[in-house]
Amino acid sequence: xxxxxxxxxxxxxxxxxxxxxxxxxxxxxxxxxxxxxxxxxxxxxxxxxxxxxxxxxxxxxxxxxxxxxxxxxxxxxxxxxxxxxxxxxxxxxxxxxxxxxxxxxxxxxxxxxxxxxxxxxxxxxxxxxxxxxxxxxxxxxxxxxxxxxxxxxxxxxxxxxxxxxxxxxxxxxxxxxxxxxxxxxxxxxxxxxxxxxxxxxxxxxxxxxxxxxxxxxxxxxxxxxxxxxxxxxxxxxxxxxxxxxxxxxxxxxxxxxxxxxxxxxxxxxxxxxxxxxxxxxxxxxxxxxxxxxxxxxxxxxxxxxxxxxxxxxxxxxxxxxxxxxxxxxxxxxxxxxxxxxxxxxxxxxxxxxxxxxxxxxxxxxxxxxxxxx
Amino acid sequence: xxxxxxxxxxxxxxxxxxxxxxxxxxxxxxxxxxxxxxxxxxxxxxxxxxxxxxxxxxxxxxxxxxxxxxxxxxxxxxxxxxxxxxxxxxxxxxxxxxxxxxxxxxxxxxxxxxxxxxxxxxxxxxxxxxxxxxxxxxxxxxxxxxxxxxxxxxxxxxxxxxxxxxxxxxxxxxxxxxxxxxxxxxxxxxxxxxxxxxxxxxxxxxxxxxxxxxxxxxxxxxxxxxxxxxxxxxxxxxxxxxxxxxxxxxxxxxxxxxxxxxxxxxxxxxxxxxxxxxxxxxxxxxxxxxxxxxxxxxxxxxxxxxxxxxxxxxxxxxxxxxxxxxxxxxxxxxxxxxxxxxxxxxxxxxxxxxxxxxxxxxxxxxxxxxxxx
Numbered sequence: 001x002x003x004x005x006x007x008x009x010x011x012x013x014x015x016x017x018x019x020x021x022x023x024x025x026x027x028x029x030x031x032x033x034x035x036x037x038x039x040x041x042x043x044x045x046x047x048x049x050x051x052x053x054x055x056x057x058x059x060x061x062x063x064x065x066x067x068x069x070x071x072x073x074x075x076x077x078x079x080x081x082x083x084x085x086x087x088x089x090x091x092x093x094x095x096x097x098x099x100x101x102x103x104x105x106x107x108x109x110x111x112x113x114x115x116x117x118x119x120x121x122x123x124x125x126x127x128x129x130x131x132x133x134x135x136x137x138x139x140x141x142x143x144x145x146x147x148x149x150x151x152x153x154x155x156x157x158x159x160x161x162x163x164x165x166x167x168x169x170x171x172x173x174x175x176x177x178x179x180x181x182x183x184x185x186x187x188x189x190x191x192x193x194x195x196x197x198x199x200x201x202x203x204x205x206x207x208x209x210x211x212x213x214x215x216x217x218x219x220x221x222x223x224x225x226x227x228x229x230x231x232x233x234x235x236x237x238x239x240x241x242x243x244x245x246x247x248x249x250x251x252x253x254x255x256x257x258x259x260x261x262x263x264x265x266x267x268x269x270x271x272x273x274x275x276x277x278x279x280x281x282x283x284x285x286x287x288x289x290x291x292x293x294x295x296x297x298x299x300x301x302x303x304x305x306x307x308x309x310x311x312x313x314x315x316x317x318x319x320x321x322x323x324x325x326x327x328x329x330x331x332x333x334x335x336x337x338x339x340x341x342x343x344x345x346x347x348x349x350x351x352x353x354x355x356x357x358x359x360x361x362x363x364x365x366x367x368x369x370x371x372x373x
Numbered sequence: 374x375x376x377x378x379x380x381x382x383x384x385x386x387x388x389x390x391x392x393x394x395x396x397x398x399x400x401x402x403x404x405x406x407x408x409x410x411x412x413x414x415x416x417x418x419x420x421x422x423x424x425x426x427x428x429x430x431x432x433x434x435x436x437x438x439x440x441x442x443x444x445x446x447x448x449x450x451x452x453x454x455x456x457x458x459x460x461x462x463x464x465x466x467x468x469x470x471x472x473x474x475x476x477x478x479x480x481x482x483x484x485x486x487x488x489x490x491x492x493x494x495x496x497x498x499x500x501x502x503x504x505x506x507x508x509x510x511x512x513x514x515x516x517x518x519x520x521x522x523x524x525x526x527x528x529x530x531x532x533x534x535x536x537x538x539x540x541x542x543x544x545x546x547x548x549x550x551x552x553x554x555x556x557x558x559x560x561x562x563x564x565x566x567x568x569x570x571x572x573x574x575x576x577x578x579x580x581x582x583x584x585x586x587x588x589x590x591x592x593x594x595x596x597x598x599x600x601x602x603x604x605x606x607x608x609x610x611x612x613x614x615x616x617x618x619x620x621x622x623x624x625x626x627x628x629x630x631x632x633x634x635x636x637x638x639x640x641x642x643x644x645x646x647x648x649x650x651x652x653x654x655x656x657x658x659x660x661x662x663x664x665x666x667x668x669x670x671x672x673x674x675x676x677x678x679x680x681x682x683x684x685x686x687x688x689x690x691x692x693x694x695x696x697x698x699x700x701x702x703x704x705x706x707x708x709x710x711x712x713x714x715x716x717x718x719x720x721x722x723x724x725x726x727x728x729x730x731x732x733x734x735x736x737x738x739x740x741x742x743x744x745x746x
Contacts (some may be wrong), residue, residue: 083463087456087525094527094700122495125522125533125614149498151459154467161534224604241498327467 004090004207006225009146010232012239015164019144019228021221025171026057029105030065036166038128039101041068045116046107047076050078050134053177057133058107064248070096074115078265080151081111082161089119093098103128103166109182110142112267114157117148121163131165134174135271136186140193140227143168145235145245155260155327162240172220180306185270187212187305188251190223192277193230195298196247197346206297209304219272246349250339254361257324261312261317267308274307279361283353284340286360294344311365321362379598383517383605385612388537392517393602394594398544399430402478402505403438409539411501412474414441416466418489419480420449423507426550429475431480443469447488451638454484454523456532460494476539477503482508482555483642487530490521494536503727504538507547509559510643513566513600516541517610523629528633528700537615543601545593557679558643560585561624564674565650566603569620572718574599579670582677583649619722623712624650627734630697634690640681647680650733656726659733667717682739694735695728713737 005022033042044058051073062069072092074080093104106116106129120129133143149160175183190212194202204223207210211219213306215274231248238245255276259267267275281298284290299309313321325336336358339349360370374436378395393405406415417431435442445465447453466477479489479502486504506516525583548556563585567575577599578585584592604621611618628649632640640648654671657663672682686694698709706710709731712722733743 083456083460090456090525090532091527094525094531097700120535122522122532124531125520125535149495150517152463152467154464158467158497159463159495161495162498164728 005179006221008225008228008232010164011236012164015146015239017164017166017168019168019170019232021139021170021172021225021228023172023217023221025169026054026132026174027061029058029069029130029169030061030063031103032167032169033062033067033103033130038103038130038166039099040066041096041098041102042073042105043070043096043098043102044105044107045072045089045112045119046072047080047112048073049076050108050112054107054134054174058105062105064154074112078111078112078151081115083150083152085115086119086150089116090123093119093123098123098127100124100127103130105130105132106143106165107132107134107137108138109133110138113138113143114148114160115150117146117163117165118150121148121161126163128166129163131168133168133170135177135178136183136224136334137189139175139224139232140186141189143170144228144231146239147241155324156256168228169314170224172217172224174216174343175215175220176371182268183215184213184306185268188270188274188277188302188307190227191301191305192248192250192273193227193276195341195344195371196250196339197230197234197345198226199343201230202301202344206301209301212291213305223252234235244349247339247347249349250341250347251280253325253336253338254279254321257321258311260324261313262311271305271308274309275365277302277310279365280338280340280365282340282361283357284342286357287351288340288342288348290341290343294341297344310367313362313366315371318359318362325358333372379594381598381601381605382560383537384609385516385537388519390537390539390541392541392543392605394512394543394545394598394601396545396590396594399427399505399547400434402431402503402542402561403434403436403440405540405542406435406440406476406478406503407438407474411476411539413439414469414471414475415432415478416443416445416469416471416475417478417480418445418447418462418485418492420453420482420485421446422449422585423481423485427480427507427547430462431478431534433476441679451524454488456523456525458488458683459492459523463496465497466492471496471500473500476503478503478505479516479538480505480704481511482506483511486511486516487521488523490519490536491523491533494521494534499536501539502536504541506541506543508551509548509556509597510562512543512548514562514604516543517601517604519612520614528697529629537612541601543597545588545590545597548588548593555641556588558641560678561643561647561650561675561680563600564671564678565621565623565646566600568650568671568714568717569623569712569720570603570607570718571599572716574603575674575717578732579674582674586678596603603696607691617653617722620712620720621630622722623714623720624653626698626709626711627652627694627738631684633697634686634693635684644681646684647675648684648738650675651682652738653711653713655734655737656711656730657715659730660724661713661715661721663714663716667714670717683740686739688744691732691735698731
């Protein structure tokens with residue numbers, strides 16, 4: 001039984017769109033796409049794990065609404081987010097004669113959303129797409145805001161585009177089949193929103209974590225909707241990431257580096273971001289007067305969510321972590337810049353941090369004293 | 374000795390830019406980029422034929438202006454415009470640690486401009502790029518307007534983006550090393566501008582063709598500048614090709630199909646477009662009352678420029694020509710649409726044409742009577 005879904009608007013003028021959050025939404029996918037006035041032909045791109053649960057319902061809903069639907073299933077996992085798989089998607093779009101007004105439906109987690117979104121952004125120089133995120137991470141973060149892309153061997157998301165979806169449909173029911181570890185990984189981004197923008201929401205998370213972990217629909221819908229509101233607000237301020245949008249990268253400079261260096265797959269994205277947030281908080285204590293008690297609240301909440309707060313890395317990895325950070329996109333004129341917190345709910349972006357303090361934070365993550373320079 | 378260059382502005386608000394046309398411009402590339410306030414690091418992407426003449430001057434000019442420059446040379450020819458070469462470019466950009474404010478210089482013809490532009494459009498979700506077109510086709514057409522992309526096996530330009538350059542530098546001197554056949558191929562697009570928008574310019578071309586063929590600088594600069602003005606005007610009306618920009622596709626529906634079916638390489642792009650324009654003119658005579666004398670003026674001018682006006686194709690190619698036209702982007706709701714002329718300088722776009730008349734035009738191209746349906 002579905003209650004009335006939450007709705008969040010992303011205000012981007014002619015590129016604006018709605019995010020709907022609730023239960024029982026997937027069976028309404030076709031009707032929603034029809035209401036958008038989308039053309040008759042579409043391709044659903046999904047991965048093999050998600051497709052086995054939700055491929056048929058998604059395709060069925062679209063067909064029932066009168067669309068001509070093809071389903072393309074890619075292997076599950078970050079490894080699919082590459083140029084080769086994108087090439088396969090392009091070929092399939094061409095083989096199914098998708099036209100400029102045809103559309104792509106991304107049905108899956110962040111990998112599928114980023115890959116399918118990038119393909120939609122570049123096929124025929126851009127065709128419409130709809131996000132149906134089925135992981136918590138994708139529902140609260142990657143499906144909203146139009147950042148799409150693929151990985152290179154050198155680093156994640158090095159190739160991409162800004163391409164806003166026409167609709168984001170977050171069906172809470174799809175989270176039930178998500179492995180527990182991935183669900184918890186998504187909570188890292190949820191917690192991030194509290195840190196960067198909303199102390200009251202952070203307190204709400206502290207109070208309601210058990211309900212969220214139990215996927216209690218009312219609490220979960222409220223949580224996801226608030227994350228989407230914050231993300232929509234920030235994206236509305238800065239669609240192309242020339243300013244405030246950088247706030248969303250809290251924890252991501254170190255987090256992305258850990259993902260790259262530990263080998264894609266050892267840490268889930270949210271787990272790496274949890275570590276990155278612990279590192280950013282420890283830099284924040286030193287540089288932006290974040291109270292140690294606030295840094296501690298963050299670590300405690302992450303731990304309660306089952307997320308890692310320590311990463312025992314071998315000292316010889318230091319240079320590789322640095323290489324990865326420098327290659328990441330948070331570099332300006334060769335200098336590493338961080339999002340740092342002065343308190344929970346109060347962050348600033350673009351702050352240069354000396355190498356010494358970055359290293360101290362990396363050592364802190366490993367639970368050892370700062371190494372001598 | 375260089376005279377004052379022509380300058381054409383592309384009016385696109387914050388994405389607007391200048392096109393400079395003249396002699397002696399390449400040695401000023403570095404200064405021009407410096408004047409744009411571009412960041413210190415850049416990569417020049419060129420092909421092996423162009424790089425042997427202009428690679429060193431381009432790199433030298435940029436270095437003299439204080440930039441840190443890498444040069445990436447790809448094989449010459451349409452075959453480089455694919456996903457694999459794009460992947461190589463991305464890897465090199467990452468290896469040279471190009472950042473968000475680093476920029477790409479596309480030094481070459483249309484293939485290099487489209488490829489390097491697409492790479493710039495998608496690396497780190499888009500970094501600045503500068504066009505230095507060295508072929509006539511690229512100077513009058515592909516370097517202006519921001520359409521960038523690569524080919525799939527299925528068809529040309531199926532993957533791409535809109536990404537406006539920060540500057541277009543058309544140095545007439547670089548045309549001297551262009552093979553004669555490629556130079557004449559570029560004239561097809563020059564003639565197209567007369568047909569779609571400017572009868573007086575068409576008459577100018579009829580009158581001055583010998584000077585243009587001899588690359589007389591004053592006549593040539595005026596010719597290229599007028600083409601760029603027309604293109605800039607149309608792009609300024611319709612950056613993302615939702616309307617008037619389709620005018621630029623006069624001759625391209627059939628032209629692209631001939632390119633694809635004859636095998637990339639048999640016809641140069643402009644040669645195929647010349648054939649496509651003859652086909653479009655013959656449809657125009659039937660459907661939009663183009664005077665037969667005007668269609669004839671077009672054929673005569675194309676022939677004087679050394680361009681083909683007949684393509685003797687085997688009847689069994691008909692279905693492949695159709696497949697290619699349908700796969701091309703000038704399809705709306707499954708129906709082929711053409712740009713058609715009612716007279717020289719007067720065209721309309723988006724006109725549906727019955728299959729019978731398209732077939733008649735294809736037969737006309739082959740110099741045979743229309744086949745029975």
